[in-house]
Amino acid sequence: MTSPPCPYAALYEPEFHADPQTVNERLRKEYGPVIPVELEPGVRGWSVIDYATLISWCRDTRTFSRDSRRWRDWREGRLADDSGTLGMMMHRPNVLFADGAEHQRLRRAVTDSLAATDPQALTEVARASANQLIDAFCERGEAELLEEYARLLPFLVINHLFGFEEENARRFAVAMRDLFDGIHAERANAELERVASAEITRKRRQPGKDVTTGLLEHRAELADEEILQHLVLIVGAGNEPTANLIANAMRILLTDRDLGDDVAGSRTSIEDAVDRVLWSDSPLTNYPVMYPTSDIPLANGQEIKEGEPVMLGYAAANRNVAQEYAESMGSAPNRAHLAFGVGPHRCPAQDTAIMIANTGLRTLLRRLPGLRLGVPPEELEWRVSIFARSLTRLPITFDPQPPSAEGTPWKQSHSSPETSTASPDASAPSGRSSLSNFLARLMRGR
Template sequence: MTHPCPHAALHDPRFHADPQAVLQRLRDTHGPVVPVELEPGVRAWLVIDYTIITAWCRDTRTFSRDARRWRDWRAGRVRDDARVVPMMAYRPNAMFADGDRHLRLRRAVTDALGRAEAHRIAADARGFAHRLIDGFCARGRADLLADYARQLPLLVLTRLVGFGDNAGRRLAEAVRGMWDGTDAERANAAYERTLSEAVTAKSARPGDDVLSRLMAHDAGLSREEVLHHLVLILGIGDESTANLIGNTMRLLLTDREFAADLAGSRVGIDDAVDRALWSDPPVTNFPVLYPVRDIELAGGRIIREGTPILLGLGAANRFLADQYRERIQETANRAHLAWGVGPHRCPAQDIARMIAGNGVEILVERLPELRLAVPESELRWRNSPFARALTALPVVFTPQPPERVREQAEQTATVPAAEGEPRHRDARADTGTEDPRGGARPSRPRRRDRWRRGR
């Protein structure tokens, strides 16, 4: 018996209204590994237990990341134009690699990203955040997703990688089509075409950017490998960071208790980001494992070799948080699975946190009276099997001229530091002692977050 019913239809909008309730019912019936349907006729398993996800991700002998093992796709039971194929089909990048090949590819990615200067990324995030807010702060209302969260990471990452803004916009549109499965085949083609054009242009004129470093790395990446690592960096990085900003802002706009803690300086912006990563991580039910042999579960159920096993990161976080709620809330720890676990743990998590943290902090400092423009019950989640993201986040606030608001914000701005540095620093204090990792270490004491929620 390989796929008992009932299963969770991850393509059904009703699932996304309250996925935890659906998965709790399935957990009660099936245990911590439950049958799911990604789209009509495309079946998989979803593991929703923290301990099992951790163990299976580290068990590289039993579980592979190579999507060419996908049993139903190999047999032709999943068509090439299926909505989920662009996200699940094999690509020659580190996400889909095992063993020595994974080590070679991952080293190229971590080296290329690791040479990016943290203070430059933070400065880009702050600068673009101010520019985006300038564009809507006089209106008194905005969609924080369309007007802000979906634009900020893309602007920062395309500059980091070495792309122009025009290519970045085309990439973002294609990526969302791939995540949601809306005309996914065309979206994937458009994405790869845009990347190929950018790689060709950069080959002629390399620079001090991630793309040039990937092409010149001693790991000897082929043109195809370079292209598909850009899919990984931009496709996953942009979409997940945008959704992290959106989900964090939703938390601040709907959780009165947490917002009060933030206003009273009992927690900071970093804590808000981590709370969102615990409760609604932007990437969930992804990536995918493929067992290299049949796996027997409790009750005699069998996961056949080559059957996709999705990682239910969000559900696993929630179930664990429910069990240890007080400890997790008191320590605001980062033991969540939002960045993955094991050899494939996200190598760009520090960059994503930096963009999201700066983006959220500047937004709430510049527009302190933000409030939802609709009842919380009217917020809708996107119908994606792999992402936890809102369709829109409409807000209202007191209109203010861009120049005056920005001047006030710059006088009191605080920004999250890179991982390992003091969490907040005054934006004007970058003239202190040099930090050996690059940039300046602040010489002023930490300034507390100050934000009050308008109602």
């Protein structure tokens, strides 16, 4: 006798991640636009997986709060201290968890500081970083793209954006890795805060043209603790989804022969291919989370109780719309996907993220002829993450190539030690920076 299907999506189960679409669609038929989910054994919530509902609920700041101190299970002490979801959902005094006027104040500081950076120079950093990373493996004819490239590129670019000193960037990278892997999360968190604090002190003495200085000098007069929390948030919020966008896009380019051929033949641009991936494999699946300020009756007779977590199911909503559109129009729709969110909290760095992904993919395709998947597609696996659409690995093969003739891109594009992410390492081949060498070793040791 087969057991009845689970009445909710168990977001922590490997089976769910093997095929989230089937589970979501089954539950959508049963419950409608908002489906019940289990975040970890015994911890329940909801996920909004409908495009129109997401838009209207994200804009309804009266009914929904981002402040996770409203989370009923947390308030009433039902979460274990080592709960795996706390790291991402625990309240921090930053823009992501703020509502109303407080959100507007913090958001202005973040968007102004990001806007003050030079997009042209940042694109050049992305291009130079991509070349450095490729130089490290191009002669081998094979690589593990996720760890040797996709995870490192956003880190190098975002580190430049913040102007962190190299030693602090290394410590930050180690702590971020430990936090995401759930290793010594408390210690990793403390280390992140120590490093951010050291950078704040350094930038007060030596301001630069970077986001850290922008936050320090902003007229919103953020307290040091607020600046620290925003450094941790933005570096974290920026790295993981951008890395996943690069890897998810490359997976599709290598497994969807029509799309791969169209991009190779310039019939489809990299930008359009990335848009397709933002519809089909959005990097954030069920994040951020909102908390109703009062009970909400659902059309099917159920009720979301005040303080129950309502996860933003951007990936499922996007995929559903893309599928319906493809069935009726024969192609993926325009850029109206919700991969970067909607409403007052929508991602303030969408252009930066897309620039990093486009530059990363374009450089790979240009530098590595004969690029192929290194394993049969069915051997690729998705990480068990309730918040992210993320591969566990992405092995590739290609025709071996010599390192780029660019020499030491860091020297060319960033002579100022104040804003340089990495000073060139004399012992490193092909002008590879010691920071990118360090990061590559760190990722290999995961």
